[in-house]
Structures are given as C-alpha cells and as structure tokens.
Amino acid sequence: MEKQSLYFMSLGTLLMLSTVCLSLIGDFTLDVYVSMYTICYFVASTIFRPRRRIFDFVGIALFITFAFIVAFRILAILAP
Amino acid sequence: MKGAPTTSYFNFGAAIAAFGAVVAYLSYFVLLSVPFTALGIACVILGSATLTLPERPVPRGAVRGVIHGAVLNVEALLEEFDAKEKATYMPPRDGLAVAYVPLADSQSPSYESLAATSRRLVTEVNGVPVLMVVPPGAELVRANELSEGSGIEDALQYVLVDVSELCSGVKAVESGGTLVVEMKGVKVRTEAAKYLRCLGSIPASIAASVASTVTRKGVTLVSEDIEGRTSIATYRLM
Numbered sequence: 356m357e358k359q360s361l362y363f364m365s366l367g368t369l370l371m372l373s374t375v376c377l378s379l380i381g382d383f384t385l386d387v388y389v390s391m392y393t394i395c396y397f398v399a400s401t402i403f404r405p406r407r408r409i410f411d412f413v414g415i416a417l418f419i420t421f422a423f424i425v426a427f428r429i430l431a432i433l434a435p
Numbered sequence: 436m437k438g439a440p441t442t443s444y445f446n447f448g449a450a451i452a453a454f455g456a457v458v459a460y461l462s463y464f465v466l467l468s469v470p471f472t473a474l475g476i477a478c479v480i481l482g483s484a485t486l487t488l489p490e491r492p493v494p495r496g497a498v499r500g501v502i503h504g505a506v507l508n509v510e511a512l513l514e515e516f517d518a519k520e521k522a523t524y525m526p527p528r529d530g531l532a533v534a535y536v537p538l539a540d541s542q543s544p545s546y547e548s549l550a551a552t553s554r555r556l557v558t559e560v561n562g563v564p565v566l567m568v569v570p571p572g573a574e575l576v577r578a579n580e581l582s583e584g585s586g587i588e589d590a591l592q593y594v595l596v597d598v599s600e601l602c603s604g605v606k607a608v609e610s611g612g613t614l615v616v617e618m619k620g621v622k623v624r625t626e627a628a629k630y631l632r633c634l635g636s637i638p639a640s641i642a643a644s645v646a647s648t649v650t651r652k653g654v655t656l657v658s659e660d661i662e663g664r665t666s667i668a669t670y671r672l673m
Contacts, residue, residue, distance in 0.1 A: 358600075359444070359488050366484060370477040378470035388473035392480055404597055408489040413480060 362403035369395035386424045393417040444488045452482025498599060499623055502637060505571040506625050513629035516557070516566050522634045523673065524570065524643040524654040525549055532573040532644050536633050538564040546653040546673035570634060572644030575599060590649045591616060591642055601638045602666075607646075614654070614670040616642050621664045635659050639668040646670060 373391040377383050396417055455478025462471035512518075513536065520537040523544070535549050544560040552560050556567055575594055588607040595601050595618065603620030618638045625637050634640045635656040647654040653673035660667045 363444075363481075363485055363488070367481050370481055371474075374470065374474050374477055377473070383469070385469055385472060385476075388469070389476065392473075392477055396480060396484065405488055406597070407487040409487050411487060413483045413487065417480070 358403055359405050362399060362405040365403065366396065366399040369399055386427075389417075389420055390424055393421040444485050448482045448485030448488070450482070451485065452479050455479035455482055502571045502599075502601075502623065503625065505569075506627050506630050506637060509568045509570065509634065510627035510630045512556075512566065512568060513633055518566055518629060518633050520633065521655050521657070522568070522570075523549060524640075524647040526647045526651045526653075527573075527577065528554075530577055531569065532576050532648055534568050534570045534634060534640075534643075535560070535565040536568060538566055549653060568634070570640050570644050571637065572641030575641060576644050576648045587614065587646055587649050590645050594645050595638055595641060599641070601641065602664075605642075609650075609672070612672045613657075614646055614650075614672055616646070616668045616670070618642065618666045618668070619664070621661075621666050635668060636661060636666055639666060642668060643670060646672075 370392055373395055374388065377388055377391060396414065400411070400414060455475045457475070458478060459472050459475025462468045462475055516536075516538055518536045518538055520540065522534040522536040523546075524532065524534045525546075526532060528550070533554070535544070535552075537544065538557070544563055544565065548560045549565075552558050552565070554567060558565055558567065572594070575598065587609060588605065591605045591607055595605050596603060601621065601623050602618040603622075605619070606617045608615045616639070621636070621638055623637050625631065630640075635643065636659060639656060639659050643654045643656055646652075650672060655671045655673065657669045657671050659669070
C-alpha cells in the first residue's frame with residue numbers, strides 16, 4: 356500500500372478512535388477534542404511524512420487553534 | 436492502456452470535509468451534541484488533510500524508467516572504456532555531483548587531485564586516466580537542495596525513502612573514514628554489470644551521491660552485500 360493511503364487511513368483511524376474514546380470516557384468540551392485531533396494529526400504526519408502538493412494549511416490551522424486553546428486555559432488559571 | 440485512477444484524493448477529501456462541516460454545524464446548533472460536533476470536526480480535518488495530498492504522489496514506473504535510462508547510459512560508457520575500478524563520488528561543484536572511475540588498475544587518486552581536475556569525459560589524474568560520469572543520484576541531490584548541514588541518515592532517508600521511494604528504510608553509521616549504509620526494502624534492481632561493479636547498485640549509487648554532498652568528501656564504494664531486498668553498502672570517505 357502506498358504511503359499516502361497509509362497516512363490517510365492512519366489519520367482517519369486515530370481521529371475516530373480519539374472521538375470514540377473521549378466520548379466514552381466522559382463529558383469533555385470541544386477544545387479537548389480539538390487538542391487531541393491536533394496531536395493525532397501531527398503524530399500521523401510525523402510518522403508517514405506524506406508529500407503534499409500545497410503547503411500544510413491544516414497543520415498550521417490546528418497548531419494556531421491549539422495555541423489559542425492552551426493560552427485560554429492558562430489565562431483561566433492565572434486570572435479566573 | 437490503463438484507465439484513470441479510481442481513487443481521487445481531491446474529490447474524496449472534498450466530500451469528507453463538506454460532510455464533516457454539515458455534521459459539525461447541525462450537531463452544534465441543532466443537536467447540541469459535543470461528541471457529534473467533534474466527529475464533524477474530525478471529518479473536516481481528515482478531508483482537508485486529504486485535499487493536500489497529490490493525486491499521483493510517485494509515478495513509480497516513470498521514475499524507475501528514467502533512472503534505468505540514466506544507468507544504461509552510464510553502463511554504455513563504462514562498457515566502451517572497459518572500466519573495472521570502483522568510482523569515487525565527488526561533492527557537487529557548480530551544482531553538479533559527478534563520479535570519477537579510474538580506467539587503470541591503480542590506487543584511487545586523492546580527493547584533492549580529483550577535486551582540482553577539469554570536468555572532461557576522460558581526464559588524467561596523477562597519471563591515471565579517469566572517466567567522469569554523472570550518476571543518477573546527481574540530479575536527485577541537486578533537485579532536493581541537500582546541504583552540508585543535513586545529517587547523513589536524514590538526507591539518505593529523505594532522498595531514498597521519501598522522494599524517490601527506492602527503498603523503505605535506511606540506516607547509516609559513520610565511523611572514522613568509513614560509512615556503512617543499510618537499505619531495506621529495495622524496490623529497484625539493475626542488471627548492468629559494469630555499473631554494479633564500478634558504481635554499485637542504484638540505491639547504493641544514489642546513497643554515495645547523497646553522502647558526498649552532505650559530507651563534502653569524496654565517497655568510494657568499498658563493498659556491497661545484497662541479500663534479498665536488503666543492501667548493505669560500505670563506503671570510504673576521502
């Protein structure tokens with residue numbers, strides 16, 4: 356199986372597993388899901404290193420979102 | 436004639452992303468369900484990631500055909516000059532990496548003398564006639580702009596596994612003036628006997644070009660053991 360297909364299938368499996376596991380474990384907010392998706396995305400991208408025809412806008416968007424989520428969490432702790 | 440590919444990453448990705456967007460929107464505003472909204476977002480991520488993948492990442496037949504063509508050209512030259520000695524791969528000069536094959540049975544010319552020699556098809560270095568060939572790895576090295584700062588193993592992994600997909604895994608160990616490279620899952624073979632003898636197998640030859648570029652040293656293939664789809668090449672760094 357070619358690397359691109361493996362990457363696609365692995366990413367899909369990781370994302371679906373995260374969704375199912377988090378929903379079974381408990382009531383999490385949306386930012387927890389998105390943080391998990393970000394981790395899954397970068398894990399799959401690092402392992403398979405797929406070639407892309409355009410720049411990785413998904414990774415950039417997820418990273419920015421993740422940074423905002425972390426920043427808001429820290430703010431919530433520092434200034435409740 | 437083969438038909439069009441049945442899988443289109445672009446169409447598939449767009450469909451999944453659109454489906455995910457609808458699911459996320461409806462789940463968030465109508466169902467008020469976080470897990471289903473998250474499921475929709477997951478579909479959007481998966482679909483968007485798929486959109487960035489090339490339709491045909493590696494036209495394998497074409498790449499291998501081009502490489503074989505280059506190998507056969509070099510093989511014809513080696514046959515013509517009846518070359519028998521091991522080649523020395525030199526780091527790029529003016530952007531092009533070349534290999535020098537001594538045409539006489541003698542000690543390999545030194546790196547300095549090879550680096551200073553003129554770029555002609557046949558030239559003489561320290562009284563030894565040498566044949567200059569452009570190995571298939573030269574263009575791969577140039578196209579991927581490898582630099583001296585890259586680690587050998589990373590550069591080999593990038594060129595042999597990620598870019599050309601000639602093998603599935605690479606390990607490299609450098610000790611003193613010796614470099615050992617293990618290439619697993621080699622996907623390309625050549626029957627060109629002179630090429631194999633002087634420049635090594637295709638992946639070993641490309642690995643030598645990469646190593647000479649990264650280390651900025653002359654690289655000579657000392658030996659190569661091929662077992663099934665695994666090849667272990669030993670090089671001497673000058």
